Amino acid sequence: METDVDRLRRACTWRLLLLAGVFSLVPLMLAGRLWSIQVTQTATYKAQISKQTFRRIRLAPVRGRIFAADGALLADNEPSHDAYLHVHEMRQRPVSSYRATRDHLREVRSQLERTVGRAVAVTDTQLLAAIGTRSSGELTFYRTLSPENVARLRQSGLPDGFRIARQLGAVTLVCSLTECRVPGKGARQATADYIYATVQDIGSLIERVPTVGIREITRHMRVRPALRLPIFRNLVDHELAVLQEQMPGIAGLDLNTGLGRVYPERDLASHLLGWVGRRDPATESERNEFNYWLPELHGRAGLEAAFDDQLGGQGGMEFVKVDSTGFFYESVGKDPAQRGADLHLTIDSRAQRIAQSQLSGLRGALVAMDVDSGAVLACVSAPGFDLMGLQRESGYGEILAAPGTPLRNRAVHADYAPGSIVKPLVALCALDHGVIDPATEFPCPGYYAFGDGSRISCAVKSGHGSLTVSQALERSCNPFFIETGLKLGVDRLEATMREANIGELPGLEVSRRWSRGRRPSRTALKRQLDRNWRAFDTALVSMGQGFINISPLQATVVTAAIANGGHVLKPRLVEALRDDKGPIEIWPRQFTGKIDAAPEHFALIREAMRSVVVGAAATAPSARSEIVQIAGKTGTAEIGPRDARRKNTWFTCFAPYDRPRYAVTVLVEDGQSGGGTAAPIARKFLEEFLQLQRAELAAD
Numbered sequence: 001m002e003t004d005v006d007r008l009r010r011a012c013t014w015r016l017l018l019l020a021g022v023f024s025l026v027p028l029m030l031a032g033r034l035w036s037i038q039v040t041q042t043a044t045y046k047a048q049i050s051k052q053t054f055r056r057i058r059l060a061p062v063r064g065r066i067f068a069a070d071g072a073l074l075a076d077n078e079p080s081h082d083a084y085l086h087v088h089e090m091r092q093r094p095v096s097s098y099r100a101t102r103d104h105l106r107e108v109r110s111q112l113e114r115t116v117g118r119a120v121a122v123t124d125t126q127l128l129a130a131i132g133t134r135s136s137g138e139l140t141f142y143r144t145l146s147p148e149n150v151a152r153l154r155q156s157g158l159p160d161g162f163r164i165a166r167q168l169g170a171v172t173l174v175c176s177l178t179e180c181r182v183p184g185k186g187a188r189q190a191t192a193d194y195i196y197a198t199v200q201d202i203g204s205l206i207e208r209v210p211t212v213g214i215r216e217i218t219r220h221m222r223v224r225p226a227l228r229l230p231i232f233r234n235l236v237d238h239e240l241a242v243l244q245e246q247m248p249g250i251a252g253l254d255l256n257t258g259l260g261r262v263y264p265e266r267d268l269a270s271h272l273l274g275w276v277g278r279r280d281p282a283t284e285s286e287r288n289e290f291n292y293w294l295p296e297l298h299g300r301a302g303l304e305a306a307f308d309d310q311l312g313g314q315g316g317m318e319f320v321k322v323d324s325t326g327f328f329y330e331s332v333g334k335d336p337a338q339r340g341a342d343l344h345l346t347i348d349s350r351a352q353r354i355a356q357s358q359l360s361g362l363r364g365a366l367v368a369m370d371v372d373s374g375a376v377l378a379c380v381s382a383p384g385f386d387l388m389g390l391q392r393e394s395g396y397g398e399i400l401a402a403p404g405t406p407l408r409n410r411a412v413h414a415d416y417a418p419g420s421i422v423k424p425l426v427a428l429c430a431l432d433h434g435v436i437d438p439a440t441e442f443p444c445p446g447y448y449a450f451g452d453g454s455r456i457s458c459a460v461k462s463g464h465g466s467l468t469v470s471q472a473l474e475r476s477c478n479p480f481f482i483e484t485g486l487k488l489g490v491d492r493l494e495a496t497m498r499e500a501n502i503g504e505l506p507g508l509e510v511s512r513r514w515s516r517g518r519r520p521s522r523t524a525l526k527r528q529l530d531r532n533w534r535a536f537d538t539a540l541v542s543m544g545q546g547f548i549n550i551s552p553l554q555a556t557v558v559t560a561a562i563a564n565g566g567h568v569l570k571p572r573l574v575e576a577l578r579d580d581k582g583p584i585e586i587w588p589r590q591f592t593g594k595i596d597a598a599p600e601h602f603a604l605i606r607e608a609m610r611s612v613v614v615g616a617a618a619t620a621p622s623a624r625s626e627i628v629q630i631a632g633k634t635g636t637a638e639i640g641p642r643d644a645r646r647k648n649t650w651f652t653c654f655a656p657y658d659r660p661r662y663a664v665t666v667l668v669e670d671g672q673s674g675g676g677t678a679a680p681i682a683r684k685f686l687e688e689f690l691q692l693q694r695a696e697l698a699a700d
Helices: 004-040 042-053 097-116 124-132 147-156 187-206 214-223 237-249 284-289 302-306 308-312 349-358 387-391 395-401 419-432 469-475 478-488 490-499 522-529 535-542 552-564 599-614 674-699
Strands: 054-059 073-085 138-142 162-167 170-176 229-232 253-262 276-278 297-299 316-322 328-335 342-345 364-370 376-382 442-444 447-449 455-457 465-467 567-569 574-579 582-586 591-594 631-639 646-655 662-669
Touching: 073 187, 097 124, 097 138, 097 147, 097 170, 124 138, 147 162, 187 214, 187 229, 187 237, 237 253, 297 302, 297 308, 302 308, 349 364, 349 376, 349 674, 364 552, 364 674, 387 395, 419 469, 419 478, 419 490, 419 535, 419 552, 419 599, 419 631, 419 646, 419 674, 442 478, 447 478, 455 478, 465 469, 469 478, 469 599, 478 490, 478 535, 490 522, 490 535, 552 567, 552 599, 552 646, 552 662, 599 631, 599 646, 631 674, 646 674, 662 674
Parallel strands: none
Antiparallel strands: 054 316, 073 229, 073 253, 138 170, 162 170, 276 297, 316 328, 342 574, 364 376, 364 662, 442 465, 447 455, 567 591, 574 582, 631 646, 646 662
């Protein structure tokens, strides 16, 4: 029989076993968790430790160079000497209020003794005792001051917290301990102040005003503590010599030679080359891949921007170890950056310089292109600007504010009415569609009269009489081409201009949306101006006014097509990309279309364009040359309100006439006439460039 004692013993046994199980479970759970952390999650925690102790720094690659077709170096990299401070070598301990006040009053005491010319009445022991008691009273530095002493003190300025007082009939200098007390600093603030003082001292040595202040230093320490702090850039030789001599005595100072972008020809092809700026991480993946980015060049405009990926190369990486506060500890390893490719252009630096000199002092453009390959030999917009001027901090603003809007690339901006240079294309369209033939004549009484009584005048008020298409081109007769355009209609004109790539992007590497221009179109007029096309619009377009805009580059492409038999070329500035091993990519000749007209019609237009220069009634006799036979077309487009009319003057041509090789277009804003203003510039350009080529061939 089970007694009460047995039942109690049995109950206690189960309770003990349960309690033992509970106490055993806790160590087992801890052991399991430790095993999970140390074995199954090792990789995760190692990655977290690595993120806390290592930093990835992107290393900037060397940017590729840009060369002209004749080998001239247009964009290069030049050594840039810069001064840096290693922040991790300049860290300071926290400064208590007592220590900060002590150092401040000791410095003030020295200044007072130099000003007054004798020792103060306060010993160092008394000074320290007064600071240590945190008294709110006053401390007398001078018990007696002569009038001369007072005058000197007032002239030099009393330190903050000091005042001149009268005590027991004597003039004294006292300090309010409350006002003179300096608050303490944490280690980070003390370090920032120390670095700032060092920067000021270095600036005094090289006689430069520092651009790095407390704000920049504090931000650098917070955001990029593992990197050096740049304090002075582009050191000149004498500055470099001074700092090299003083470097052993300046903690943390480092002199580094980097690479800056330079343009040896300065203003040559500035609109084409563009410029660079500092590159920052642009995507989320780039921001996640690196902790810090060293200064890296990035194309901002022109070819520098269009080929930024190829010129920029591939950035490298440096792994550095940091301490618990994020400051640099040691470099662990590097993955070197890869140099960018070199860009070789079709631009001939000599042709570019000749064109630039011809447009000196003017507002306009000159484009020269090979009629068989589409290679652009010269592409000048005036006025230009000095690319090296952009290196200055105020350079961009100065260029932006300069007269003549020098940043505007007039060579590719398609917002100019072409005037009469569009007439050869209108004539081709009419001949191709059978609206006229070479013998067709239209009368010119000096104007064209519409049914409603309105008129459009011809350049010759007395009229030209009856003219064929060749004679009308030679004389640039408005009524002839108005009659021709009205018989053609806008739809056929639009089709031919589309074939000539007017109203389309020319495909040049520096083209932008504003390079498209505008061709005559019923739908476009309705969309943009919300009205229907009228016969008067067709009349205006037929003589290069009204609803039509082109760029000098587009005009050159059309002239090249007339010269080569109708092949519309894609203009190109780039010949090849190369690295140390040879060509990476070569740009071939490309066509964007063909002007559909018979060969004999092209021949007739070319002959008429030759008459524009040498004919009896030529409008461009100023383009006659003993050196090269030039065929071209003048143009004058009137712009602005009736009471303030201005003229944009054109001349587009090809040469030599018998074997066309080059097409050239000149635009001059606010000129007198195409024949008087633009044509002589084209002639001088061709003469100088061809003579230069012939001299080189003779020398070879």
